[in-house]
Amino acid sequence: MPWRFGSSAYKRMASKDLTPVISNGVPVHISNGTTHENMNPSWRRSFPHICVAIISSFLFGYHMGVVNEPLEYISIDLGFRGNILAEGLVVSICLGGAFIGCMFSGWIADGVGRRRAFQLSAFPMVLGPPISAISTTLGGMLFGRFLVGIGMGLGPPIASLYVAEISPSFVRGTYGSFIQLATCLGIIGALLIGIPVKSVPGWWRVCFWASTLPAILLAVLMQFCAESPLWLYKRGKVEEAEVEFERLLGVNHVKSALADLTRSDRGDASENVKYSDLFYGHHFRVVFIGSMLYAFQQLSGINAVFFFSSTIFRSAGVPPAIANICVGITNLLGSIAAMILMDRLGRKLLLLGSFIGMAFAMIFQASASKFDGKMDAYFSVGGMLMFVLSFALGAGPVPGLLLAEIFPNKIRAKAMAVCMCVHWVVNFCVGLFFLELLDKLGSMYLYTIFSSLCLLAALFVKRNVVETKGKSLQEIEISLLQYE
Incomplete structure (x- = not known):
């Protein structure tokens, strides 16, 4: 029998064998009248599965940062040094x-399941990096990077x-923060491995x-996940x-979990939802909220900061290497804080706090040009680090988790794909026009x-975002039915 994360050491019990009793006025399931569990299932059951899943986020961060330091030496070895377009x-x-991978992520996730989708996303990340590593031409490098991008879009x-x-609902926010934390570790890992x-x-x-090893681990270990x-x-x-459900929550929580699913299922869970269905009718509101959150996330300027931090720090007289390390550590510390605070x-x-903090940080950045000498550097560097910290506390980790929570089960995969496509389009536009706008x-x-734009984002969150802390996905879906 193959080993499986969280597999039971005992025979699975049917739901009818779970007897509800009353504890402090609250129904609690017990097994055979002998085993008593807390109202919340153990987080330890789902933890190994989460750790495997966020390998994809680590790879995402790694490939975002892997060419940051080596780009000059890549251009020398492959013969395109000085060609700004090629770089x-x-x-x-x-x-x-x-963007292409993201467009197909909804179909893949709904068609073959989440586990197989992870494995498919790992495939181009196993194949692409070696192609780039052994390339002797610009074309080979670009082809390898393009394949990696497909995996980045799927993951x-x-x-x-x-x-x-x-x-489990009581730790879903914490686990959701692991995605951003793994992304930060991937970026830092790329910076560290690029030092030599x-x-x-x-x-x-x-x-x-x-980067091929973690991609292989993702594909192999996901075979044993739920x-x-x-x-x-x-x-x-x-x-x-x-x-x-038994593997992830424990036998005493299976019946209540299935009951929640049944309660939120209004008889159309098997309906084949098309992408066009997301842009009108009762699905449009939540898809619009999700798309705007990702648009505001990128319009805040965060990726301009990540892409061009070396240029900005250099203009303030700070060595780029130190700048990248400071940005990476600040991002990591903010992600750890978000992990602690998400479910509290x-x-x-x-x-709200994240977008407001980012707005004030950008004011610091804007004020730097009014000063000379050390004050210019203090305001520029301080404002940027404050901006990255504020982003990591909320605007970074929250949208991906929140949208997966508010989208109904039948549209969740396709709606996430649409919103992530908005993310990539806005990301590309900001990266493309940032330096030109900065110059003009x-x-x-x-x-x-x-x-x-950050203040406008805070206003949008205040008016449109619902709180999901501590609620099951089914409770969230039922509570949003009033808007349909």
Whole structure:
């Protein structure tokens, strides 16, 4: 019998064998009248499955940062040094691949299940890096980066889906923050492994080879993970959903979990939802909210900060290497804080505080141009680090988790794909026009625009986002029916 994460050491009990009793006025299921569990299922059952799933987020972060330090040496070895267009393509072509991968993520996740979708997302991340590593031409490098981008586009929406669907409600926010935390670790990992590139000829090839191991681990370990019970139920595989609920929540919580699913199922869970159905009728509101959250996330200027931090710090007299380390550590610390606060303060409050903090940080950035010497550097560096910290506390981790929570089960995968496509389009546009706008408008006016967009985002969150802390996905879906 193959080993499986969270497999039971005892025979699975049928739901009818679970007897409800009253404890402090609240029904609690016991097994055979002897075993008593707390109202909340153990987080330990789902934890290994979460750890495997966020490998995809680690890979996402790693490939976002892997060419940051080695780009100059790649251009020398492959013969395109000084070609700004070629250097830009090496950095950004993965965004095009990510957009394509993202477009198909909903179909794949709904068609073959979350586990198989993870494995499919790992495949281009296993194949692409070696192609880039052994390439001797610009074309080979770009082809490898494009393949990696497809995996990057598939991974994030599937990770958000899977983590939200298998997590117990009382730790779903914490587990959702693991996605952003893993992304930060991936970025830092790419920066660290790129350090020897200045002293070791051809080290940039090692940087690409190194990412194949976690991709292989994702594909292999996901074979032993649980499938999403919600996806199984949606496909009419109720008995298999019951088995996976037991693995993830424990035998005493199976009956209540299935009851929640049945209560939220209004008889149309098996309906074949088309992408066009998401843009009108009762689905449009939640898809609009999700798309706007991702649009505001990117219009805040965060990826301009990540992509061009070295340029901004250099203009303030700070060495780029130190700048990248400071940004990475700040992002990591903010992600850890978000992990702690997500299930305590709630999603909406973190989003509000995050966008407001980012707005004030951009005002600091804009004010830097009014000073000379050290004050300019203090305001520029301080404002950027405050901006990254504020982003990591809410605007970074919350949207992916929140949207997977508010989308009904039958549209969740496709709706996530649509919203992530908006993310990639806006991301690409900001990266494409940032330096040109910075040159034509100046830092003060451009950062003021970013600050205004952050305040507009906070207002949007205040008016449209619902709090989901501590609620099951089925409770959230039922509570949103009033808007249909």
